[in-house]
Every structure is written in structure tokens, then in C-alpha cells.
Amino acid sequence: MEKVFTIKLAGPAGLGIKSGGQLLSQILIAHGFSVHDYNEYPSLVRGGHNTYQVTFTTGELFAPHHTVDLFFSITPGHWQQHLKEFTPNTLIAADEKVAAAPTTGHLESVPLKDMSIEVGTVIVTNTICVGLAAFLFHLDPEICHAQITQQFGKNAEMNIKAFDAGWVYAQKHLSAYLQSVNPPKGVANRKLVDGNEAYGWGFIQGGGNFYSAYPMTPATGALHFLAAKQQEYKLHVVHAEDEIGVASIASGAAFAGARAAVGTSGGGFALMNETISYCGVTEIGMVFYLVSRPGPATGLPTYTSQGDLLYAINSGHGEFPKIVLAPSSQLESFEFSALSLDLAAAYQLPVLVVSDKFLAESAVSLEDLSQKKVTPLSVEVVKEGDGHFKRYALTPTGVSPVALPGTKGAEFIANSYEHDEYGYSAEDSETTVAQLEKRHRKLDSAKPNLPKAVLHGSPKATKLIVCWGSVAGPVLEALRLLPAGHPYAALVVRTVWPIDPEIEALTKNYPEIITVENNQTAQLTTVLRSQINFHPTRVITKFDGRPFYPEELIKEFT
């Protein structure tokens, strides 16, 4: 199996930990490596302890690893809280003169700051680290220079100088730590994309044209991405007065024909709840992109959690159909973003896409999504009416005809009150029951278009891991790393509401079922138990704001 490496940069905010890590990733991708990044940062703008890690290999890769091969402490002391990530072979390059040695690994004092000042400015410390890493991992300096030129534009020259300084320093002082790795050969046209950007590309390729949001970590990346693209792709991107306004504005646009989505995290999602219910009864289709972080309340703003699943499924007062999709990778963030717009338009209901910080803010090597086209579901709208348009006609599928304002003779009320087929308010029991049942039928009609749970692994497996969302990455990576002949398979549930009854058949023959969730109360487990015959023999949860690492899952599985 191909060896997996991890390089980690750590230091205070404001010194380019993230941009250094991203540059390194881009260089590795340009060499043809597969990359999976992960960053941790506190909710502040300067200082603190920030890390950016790049896990890479020549083969397949599903998740970042815990074990670090090369660690940079950009200012003194940033390695101490990472001792558990070091092996006897880890090189810790730290900018400190007299350093207490770590119990495992080799600490080397590297005068990063002095070198950066010699180049011109401390801001290039990160690029010096990249140069150092490039030498130790036998990277091609020409490819590296080309990437730096692409990244830094007018500051390229200084950064190339910084890169070379790091390279030369490593050559002179650190060649004992040269790694054995052969950069893959061949053209690599993949890009470094995080889950939020992938979501944004899915929105664009899926024909999205109205996105509103109020900044909230970790969903803000999607807002920034789409705002920057609004002119090129003719999007409406609206930063509204609050999340209630965000959702209401989007619902107005959707009523008027937009393919609309809103993005937020748990706190903002709480404010949008009345709109979800309102979309349910008015049958205005729109998408809610919920990127979770640990709550309750302000919680851990920059960390990860799957703690909002039940809240998302149960969001909005009253009873109405909704669809909740959970992408399990950055690529699926792209796919489900486009699909959610289709489902919202075709079935005229709220569609939630639940992601989390780990998925949304971790970057991976992916095909160029700006070139990835998707075919939207075709949705018909009424061309003309006779003045008595039944917007809420009782149909066998539950899906009623849609008309957009501007269509002659199809005037109607999108009504938040219970209503009759025309949209006029109604309170009689017959109409109430008929409309509730009509709306509910849409879930059955939508079913063929909902992503199915995916089973990974050998049919001979006797132990089934069940997971959803971002946890799929570490689970699949753990399975990949387990010794051949291991007894595990994994089921990744991708539509978390409504629950596909077929999951019962997919799971029932395993003597052991283990659910793995990044929350405290095993929320998908609760949902599955409530919907089908489902009896896990073991539940593994983690709720400290950090994702699972494949290494810790391997320990659990062996």
C-alpha cells in the first residue's frame, strides 16, 4: 500500500499558516499526489494556536491522518500540544534556540524568522517551510516555482526566494531526514477545493442563481466563494440583515422563479426555522445549507460537529415533508448542492444539505469543478392559465403545477395558512386533511431521485459500520488501512431524511453493527431506530469538536 505522509504547520494567527499549507497542497497536487487537508484555528483574528495539516499519498486517500511526519513550529512552543501526533521518525522543525526535546521525534532548531528577515519579511516564513518540505520530499523545484508564481502574482519573486532559502537550508542541515517517496509522474489537473467551495460550484453548475446568507462560521466560505463569482456567473448574492431576512428574501426569490439557497450554521439555522415550515406549507422549494459546528448556542465556533442532525430533520413547526441530504465527501458536497436545487424545484419543498466544519473547511484534491457539468432535472412550469389556477391541485404524486408571476391567468396565492387548491385560506377538516396528505405524497414521489445509502467493502464482511456525513471519510480511510481480510464493511447513509426502508435489508444480516457519529447522542442511530428495525451492537461517538482520525478508529476496530 502507498505510504501516507502528513506535514503540519503550527503558529499564531496572522502568519500565513493556512496559506502556507494551501500552497504546499497545491504543489503536491501539481505533482500528482492525492491530498486531504485539515485545519484548526481558534475564533480570533491574531495570535492563538493555528494549525494546518496536509496529508498526502500517491494513491487513494479519504481522510487526514493523525500521525505527523514533518511538523513546523513557526514561532516557539507550538509543537508541545502535539506530542501524541509524533512518531520516533517525526521531524519537528521549530524556530527556537534552546528547546526542551520532545519525548518522541527529532526536534531541530531552524532559524525561520531570521531567514525570513534575510529574504525581506516575516510574512514569507510559511513559504520557507514549504521550501524545506519540498527538499525533504524530493519535489520538483520547477513545479514548485510555477505554483508559487501562480499563487502570489506580484509577490512571486520574494516567495520564490523564500522557497529557495528553505530548500537550501534543508539541503545543508536536514538531509538526514530525507524521506523515501517518489512523486508520481504524469499530468495532474486536479484542484485544491474545500467542502464550501465544492458546494458553491455545485450551486453554480446546478443552475443556482440566488444565494443569501449572514456570515457564520463554518458556512461563511460558501458566501465568500459565491459573492466573488456573482458577476461571472450572473448570481444574486445577498448578505441580508439577519438570518430571518436571509431565509425570507430567498423564499421570495424562489416564489418568483429563482433556484435559491441560503447558508448558515446552527445558530442562524435556528432563526430560519419559521421559513422552513413556511416553505413546507406554501410549497416554495428552496435549499438550506446547514454547516454544523458544536453548539449549544455560540459553542465552539471554529470546530466540527454532527450535533444538528435531529434538529435539521425536525426543523420547522408543524408537519410537512422535507428532504435532508448529508454529503459524505467534498465531491458529494458538489453533487448534492446541485441535486438539492433540483429536488427543491421538482418537489416544491425545503431541502436541507447538512455539512459540518470538518467537511466544509477541509480541502482536498478534486477534479476541476469549474468544468464539471451536471444535467438538471427538468421542471415544468405552467405557460398560461384560465384565471382559476389550481396551484395546490390534489394530484396522485402530490406535486401540483407551478406558475411564475408574469404568467397570464395563473394568478394564485402562496399561502402560509392552510389553503384550498387555489391557495385561498381554508379551515375545514376535509381540505386540511387533503392538503396535508397531498404534500406528504411528495416524499414518495421524490424517493427515486434521493441518494441511496452506499455499502463499501466485501460481501463477506460480518461487521457493519454505519455512518453519515463527514465521518465517512475517516471510516473509509480506516477500512483502507486495516490489514487485508478484515471483517468490516461500511454503510454510508446519504439521505438522512426520509429514511429509505431498504436500509433495514442492507443492515439486518450483520451479526455486529457499529454506528460511528461525531456527536454526543448518536443522532442518526436514533433516527434509524425510529424508522426501521435497526439494532446496533455498538455506538461510537466523539463530541469534542474534533473529527475522528482513521488511526483512532482502527484502534476501535481491532
Next chain:
Amino acid sequence: MTTIAELRTPHAPTWCPGCDDFLLLAGLQQALAASAIPTEKTVIVYDIGCAGNMADFVHTYAVHSLHGRSIAVAMGIKLFRPDLTVIVIGGDGGIYGEGLNHLVAAARANSDIKVFVSNNYLYSLTTGQTSPTTPKGAKTKSTPLGVTNEPLVASRFIPAINDQVWVQKVSAKNIAELNGEIKEALNHQGFALLDVDENCVSFGKQLR
């Protein structure tokens, strides 16, 4: 040209006899009929309240939204479809209370929507509690000891947010003036708000 008959629906108004909302409805239908705007190009977004209940009585494209959210919904419609005439009908509770943040946002943006506020100084659909415009000292069902807050006066605070927007106050009782102001609001390019001074015949006695 649209006739008033074409603007009617099969549903007769359900307001209390003598409610001033009848006057607002009549004025709006007249103004729409007199205008060159076709019904299919008109979207009226209704708030929740007695005033918002007008939704069932006017035949245009419409959204009967949520309490307080009518302005935000209307802004979304207008942003995506500038070709449409977008009108808001709401009460003082919905527009100046529950949805005040959206009113401020719309005024700041000078969003090209026309807002008609049926200002009866009360939450009437919920049977007569204090609203943001209730005069100081008035005793209502939710303030039996008398209102202690200063009332919000739209014609004073909205121009302070953006002096480019159109804001007028008119009494529903003065029908000619009311109808004239409705037309003017509809013709205005940019954000327009007409505060219609109304009396709630069922719960307004508390205020006198």
C-alpha cells in the same frame, strides 16, 4: 386595463363591518385598475393580521407570508424579478414590530417595493394588544396598567434612515386623499411606505 371586477376573487371580505381595511382594499383595487400594470405582473405580499387577511380578496399573484416577514419576502421577489410590481400589505404590528429589521433594511436599500401599513395602533387579529404605535398611556389587554413606551412614528424615523425614500401618512377616513396617496405610492420609483391611519371598530375603544 384591468377592471375592478377582475381584481376580485370569489371570496368576500371577512372584516368586521365598519373596519377601515375595507377603505384600503377599495383604494388599492381602484389604483391597480387605473394603472397600466397587468394583474399577472403584480405581486402582493401580505403580512399576518387583519390587514393581511386581504390576501383572499384581491386577484393578483400573491404571497400570504409570515407575521413580520412580508417586506423581506417582497424584497426577494423584487431583487430576482425587477419586472414585477411588488406591493406589501401589513399591519402596524407586523411592519413596525415583528418585522422592523426588514423595514430598516428595505429603506436603507431603497428597495423598489410599495408598503401599505394599516396602522390601527393595535394587534387586532389577536384581539387587541398594544402595538409599536399605541399612544403612551393607553390601556390595552396586554398593558392594563397603560403603555409606558414611546410610540414609533414611521414618517419620523424612516426618513432618518434614508431621506431618498417616499413616506406618507394619511387617514383612511379621508377617502379622496387616501386614494390619491395610494396612486402616488404605486407610481413612486423606489421604496414607498404609506402609513394609513385606521380605526379598529372592535378593539379600538381601548385607545379612547
